[in-house]
Amino acid sequence: MYWKRTVDQERSRMVQKGQIGDGPVLYWMSRDQRAHDNWALLYAQERALVLEKPLAVVFCIDLEYPAANLRHFAFLLRGLEELQNTLKNYAIDFHLLQGAPDNILPLFLEKTHPALLVTDFDPLRIKKRWKEKVLEHCSIPAFEVDAHNIVPCWLASNKREYAAYTIRKKIQQQLPRFLTDFPDLQVHPYVSAPASIQPVTVNTLLKQVKDKSVGEVDWLKPGEKAGINLMDDFLTHGLHSYSTDSNNPCLDGQSNLSPYFHFGQLAPQRVAWEVEQSNATRDNKEAYLEELIIRRELADNYCYYADDYDRYSTFPDWAKRSLDEHREDVRPYLADLETLENAGTEDALWNRCQQDLLQNGKLHGYLRMYWAKKILEWSVSPEEAMANALFLNDKYSLDGRDPNGYAGVAWSIGGVHDRAWADRPIFGKIRYMNKNGCKRKFSVTEYIKR
Numbered sequence: 001m002y003w004k005r006t007v008d009q010e011r012s013r014m015v016q017k018g019q020i021g022d023g024p025v026l027y028w029m030s031r032d033q034r035a036h037d038n039w040a041l042l043y044a045q046e047r048a049l050v051l052e053k054p055l056a057v058v059f060c061i062d063l064e065y066p067a068a069n070l071r072h073f074a075f076l077l078r079g080l081e082e083l084q085n086t087l088k089n090y091a092i093d094f095h096l097l098q099g100a101p102d103n104i105l106p107l108f109l110e111k112t113h114p115a116l117l118v119t120d121f122d123p124l125r126i127k128k129r130w131k132e133k134v135l136e137h138c139s140i141p142a143f144e145v146d147a148h149n150i151v152p153c154w155l156a157s158n159k160r161e162y163a164a165y166t167i168r169k170k171i172q173q174q175l176p177r178f179l180t181d182f183p184d185l186q187v188h189p190y191v192s193a194p195a196s197i198q199p200v201t202v203n204t205l206l207k208q209v210k211d212k213s214v215g216e217v218d219w220l221k222p223g224e225k226a227g228i229n230l231m232d233d234f235l236t237h238g239l240h241s242y243s244t245d246s247n248n249p250c251l252d253g254q255s256n257l258s259p260y261f262h263f264g265q266l267a268p269q270r271v272a273w274e275v276e277q278s279n280a281t282r283d284n285k286e287a288y289l290e291e292l293i294i295r296r297e298l299a300d301n302y303c304y305y306a307d308d309y310d311r312y313s314t315f316p317d318w319a320k321r322s323l324d325e326h327r328e329d330v331r332p333y334l335a336d337l338e339t340l341e342n343a344g345t346e347d348a349l350w351n352r353c354q355q356d357l358l359q360n361g362k363l364h365g366y367l368r369m370y371w372a373k374k375i376l377e378w379s380v381s382p383e384e385a386m387a388n389a390l391f392l393n394d395k396y397s398l399d400g401r402d403p404n405g406y407a408g409v410a411w412s413i414g415g416v417h418d419r420a421w422a423d424r425p426i427f428g429k430i431r432y433m434n435k436n437g438c439k440r441k442f443s444v445t446e447y448i449k450r
């Protein structure tokens, strides 16, 4: 059969050598939960075509995943339900296993004897640990593909970057090579003997979710198609004023695509490509791509190279020194986790931000900074601030538990990717934000009333 290599081989790397098995090529999908515009799936298909093997996808749903609750599982599972149907149209089997991958995947590999294993890249600790453990039990060749970043994380930089200005050039130099359109997924010509595959039964799985205290959101539809629709809507209506409107929480100036990126239901590269092809002005394109490419890929770089990305120890030395000098400063107001969680602080703007998180699962990007910096101001220590901010962000944000969240909180509280500012009480040299700053940017009264 004729086939043409369409995936840049630099997007993948071999993570284990081994003997090719006699079963299908298997893509262990984890971070990138989509059928289209997925370099890991395309790579797996390419390998399967060369080997003349069937292609299968396996996803392990771990209902004990840290900080995940009904809000997150519903978005994820409804996306998988759609994905399963899409893959069927391409003659690609989809297996959904229940449990942590390091527990259940080795047995599945033993039973199915895949030819080889392909998986997607994720810089978070738990995902790295899963991968290491699965590979310990795996004797077939295994490959990792970065399907989330435009420039594969390990190629963008080989070290933890100091700030956006240190990674920007490295990424930009490689964009002409990596920022391309995607090839189409093909209907797979080699099929397995009919496997008895359990369909994804979302409602049964949702019943088993232990933490149902945080409900589903109704303003955003999960799934690959909904992600593409929202992208189209943003390209038509939002991109043209992004550089002026995106920092005003009273306007609908952001794309709201982060939940789709987080669950891998939409490829950042698809959006970047469409933005480049659009007729928006250079200013708007550049402003959006700075966030979508540079800031997002910097966050992946941070988590990949700093294993303590969610702890105080990760802060730069100047920030730790300065925060240490201010440990004993009098805090005129303190808010413990319960007060924060219940949006019961002395600050009406902050409470409104927290209510957005509670109800909508998303807080405007500009206010996320204010929200986190107030937590530093009201906590007995920066360690407590970091822990409380991450707890709330991960629990309530639909896009939480993401490298962007770890980088965003560490930026706000610990000066990660930032520089030292004028010294002041409690904050030391960490960049300060207050309500007057917000008032200069937007109508605080209007936002609170919304």
Ligand SMILES: Cc1cc2nc3c(=O)[nH]c(=O)nc-3n(C[C@H](O)[C@H](O)[C@H](O)COP(=O)(O)OP(=O)(O)OC[C@H]3O[C@@H](n4cnc5c(N)ncnc54)[C@H](O)[C@@H]3O)c2cc1C
Pocket (backbone or CB within 6 Å): 246, 254, 255, 256, 257, 258, 259, 261, 262, 291, 292, 293, 295, 296, 297, 299, 363, 364, 365, 366, 368, 369, 372, 393, 397, 399, 400, 401, 402, 404, 405, 406, 407, 408, 409, 411, 412
């Ligand atoms: C305290 C704090 C917590 C945060 N928590 C999260 C989180 O849990 N999950 C999350 O995805 N983002 C987080 N961010 C980063 C940023 O605020 C969100 O990515 C953005 O608001 C998402 O909304 P959007 O898709 O409408 O953004 P848009 O403005 O439309 O931007 C498009 C995309 O660019 C990327 N992006 C935008 N701003 C940033 C940024 N500052 N850093 C990295 N990437 C960025 C995101 O992928 C985003 O989807 C946090 C930031 C801070 C300061």
